[in-house]
Amino acid sequence: MSPASAFLLGVRALLPMLLGVAPFGVIYGVVALQSGIPPLAAFLMSSLVFAGSAQFLLAQLVGAGAPALLSVGAVGLINLRHALYSASVAPVLHALPRRWKLLLAYLLTDEAYAAAIPHLLGNPKSPVAHWILFGAGFALWAGWQLATLAGVLLGAQLPPDLGLDFALPLTFIAIVVPLIDNRARLAAALIAGTVAVALSGLPYKTGLFAAALAGLAAGAFIGEKR
């Protein structure tokens, strides 16, 4: 496989997810403006922070006048799960020059990881595996910038009750359900979902992190028993 075809494989794996991500980006732009964030700042957050749910959280916190240190901590907390993606792709990237590692770390999002990981697990020794991750990461990045820009331009003109944000959980369903092919993975999903609902009242989405860890532990426990 050539670097170009690996790149396109990554782009193609990600493209369907843009259907779920693009409305989310548009809504982010609208929500950010409604929180009192200037249009330029709202747009630049998408490249400087580049993390969907964390951007919503940050926009909310800024709108509520939260202290900066708390906002940074909350963004770190909700993005902690990316450390596990980092560990997951590290073996594939370890022989690459540092500029590649920096670039791919910047592009390492939920969606890019989800789109690329089936291909990376399939051929981790491939010399062009990093191009697959780059293709998926770049496609999401470009789509996110454009969607955010559209949202900022639309601003408050968009009717708020279209329910476009529902495309995001649908995207996650479309990713996760086909991955569940044994009891341990089913347990991971059931426990994570249950704990996330039970702890949804915790501030700053800390319940999400606890839920992800609980699901991970449940899946690992059942997986190790077999």
Added chain:
Amino acid sequence: MNWLPLWLACGLITFAIRYSFIALEGSYHPPGWFVRWLPFVPIASLTALAVPELLLIAGKIGVGLDNPRLWAGLVAIGVAARWKNTLLTIAVGFAVFALLRWIG
């Protein structure tokens, strides 16, 4: 509002998290259990993001017909399990969601 330093700080911490294990690789090798557990990460974290969106209305569990997200989500789960097609799952899920909202 002094947004640029705040954005940069949030971007830096996000980047540091994403770079963490990629940077460590070579000097630190995750143990075997860690590697075996990793496939559960996307399942657990993405499910944790999605399920509250389906079940909760303004922080309270809603299982009635007044919660179109739940029923549309359940249909989407069925479509995803049967056909394993991302685009189809999102399209059918959103169609059911829009229909239920239009009826209700």
